[in-house]
Amino acid sequence: GAVVSQHPSRVICKSGTSVKIECRSLDFQATTMFWYRQFPKKSLMLMATSNEGSKATYEQGVEKDKFLINHASLTLSTLTVTSAHPEDSSFYICSARGVLAGVSGELFFGEGSRLTVL
Amino acid sequence: GDSVTQMEGPVTLSEEAFLTINCTYTATGYPSLFWYVQYPGEGLQLLLKATKADDKGSNKGFEATYRKETTSFHLEKGSVQVSDSAVYFCALSGGAGNNRKLIWGLGTSLAVNP
Numbered sequence: 001g002a003v004v005s006q007h008p009s010r011v012i013c014k015s016g017t018s019v020k021i022e023c024r025s026l027d028f029q030a031t032t033m034f035w036y037r038q039f040p041k042k043s044l045m046l047m048a049t050s051n052e053g054s055k056a057t058y059e060q061g062v063e064k065d066k067f068l069i070n071h072a073s074l075t076l077s078t079l080t081v082t083s084a085h086p087e088d089s090s091f092y093i094c095s096a097r098g099v100l101a102g103v104s105g106e107l108f109f110g111e112g113s114r115l116t117v118l
Numbered sequence: 119g120d121s122v123t124q125m126e127g128p129v130t131l132s133e134e135a136f137l138t139i140n141c142t143y144t145a146t147g148y149p150s151l152f153w154y155v156q157y158p159g160e161g162l163q164l165l166l167k168a169t170k171a172d173d174k175g176s177n178k179g180f181e182a183t184y185r186k187e188t189t190s191f192h193l194e195k196g197s198v199q200v201s202d203s204a205v206y207f208c209a210l211s212g213g214a215g216n217n218r219k220l221i222w223g224l225g226t227s228l229a230v231n232p
Contacts, residue, residue: 006161034219043207043224044162093162107220109154109162 006110023094029074030096124223141208
């Protein structure tokens, strides 16, 4: 299947700093990318939906100024956690849907990025 | 709104046992239904899907049938293996157009013992 790569897979940062996570579709063009947060023993929580070239659509309760999403090209979306705090520590996962995907288009997931804020 | 209810785990089985993981949903319209799997240390991947009522998705010995009358999409496998140990997520597609998004169940952890 198609490949989505996330980087970094693990990051540790100090409280107050900003962290950028990249999500790349390696062998297909992704018009839509989704960013999720996964808590231990919990389901995935959709944070935002980003379409290439336009502003991201954030889910209710997600601070758009804290979680900056940029989808500048059909193969790259970035999530920047600004002024990170320990409560932002989590597993962040991106997924992408291809340009040619149908109505039930399969989502391809990145490996996830484990953020730990000290 | 749309939702997915999945049986709680963890589920622990012996190798070659029969597996059922229940999943029911509520949705407006006609969603597509999915099972995703997350193996230890790996990312999520699609296991199988069904796009309309009475469709049966199947892959790697797993099956699930889209039952509109009972709003269910239960995952089954006749004989599990140790390598099937993973977390399984049921999901449905909600919304419309390019922003169609997945609504997720909480996940069911499966451990298969040799």
